[in-house]
Amino acid sequence: MRFFKVFSIVLLALSVSACSSKFKTYKGPEVTQVIVFKDARRMLLMHNKQVLKDYRIGLGFRPTDDKKIRGDGRTPEGNYRIDRRNPNSNFYLSIGISYPNANDIAEAKALGQSPGGDIFIHGRPWKDRKGGRDWTAGCIAVTNREMRDIYSMVGNGTPIQINP
Template sequence: MLRRALLRGALLILAVAVVFVIWDRYGPRESAPDMAPAVEQVDHILIEKSARRMSATADGKVVFEAEIALGFKPGGDKQMEGDGKTPEGHFKINRRNPQSAFHLSLGLDYPHPEDIARAKAQGIDPGGDIFIHGQPNGLSVLTLPGDWTAGCIAVSNAEMETLWRLAPIGTPVEIRP
């Protein structure tokens, strides 16, 4: 009798957890935060891969800092789709996705024409869809440890909401080794 009650209790807890994860991942999302006034927006984002740090500046003054997670094999520059590397170089934010599979996302203009030409010469796909984003939807109460993305730059959801407000399309992004 006790065993049956424990099994029912465990099944109930499991069912509630499954419903929570499904709701968190696929349920209605809050609207994205509004952009900050132009005078508060950043004009440069610096990502330092080896330090796992991002900083954003306005008129040369740091106004935002965050610890970051990178691709699952972050050493070196991105060469091809699936290599787990985060690209290095100078990019710009070229799109904003409030309906991302991750909590908000800011797209980078990778690959550049030279990346495409290099990859084509080697007969490989340079990859793409590199974003700065929050945590995976469905895990909104967690911040995943370590480097876990496919090549993107990840921050906590709260940090992503701040960056979302501060970084308009066209913001330069420098990614250093």
């Protein structure tokens, strides 16, 4: 009887820990593109022309216009790729955007500045849970629950188009 109680407790603990994992498995259609509409604060995960998911997003703390230089608080606009993943992000989970591209570097250089970098799609840390809609330094923010889905669905190399 005692063995059964111990076994039940261990099984229950494993079940609860499995449910709380931030890593999900996705077996649906491939995400072939991510499309961001900054003015509408929306991000779409696409499979060809089909919308798989539609998310409300937060942007940089200066959401209008295109990112030009490091520290301007703007989210970049243009065509990039998802190029890295961070499972231990300070912002829950994050996937990297290949900003800056050659055009971004040239624009910043013409201004005598650095274009910056480290632009991600990420979750929201506990300290920023009530940070308002546009609070990042230029990244694209979603809820942690949404980020679990995005992290599992969007692979490295996926194109991302960020529109004004």
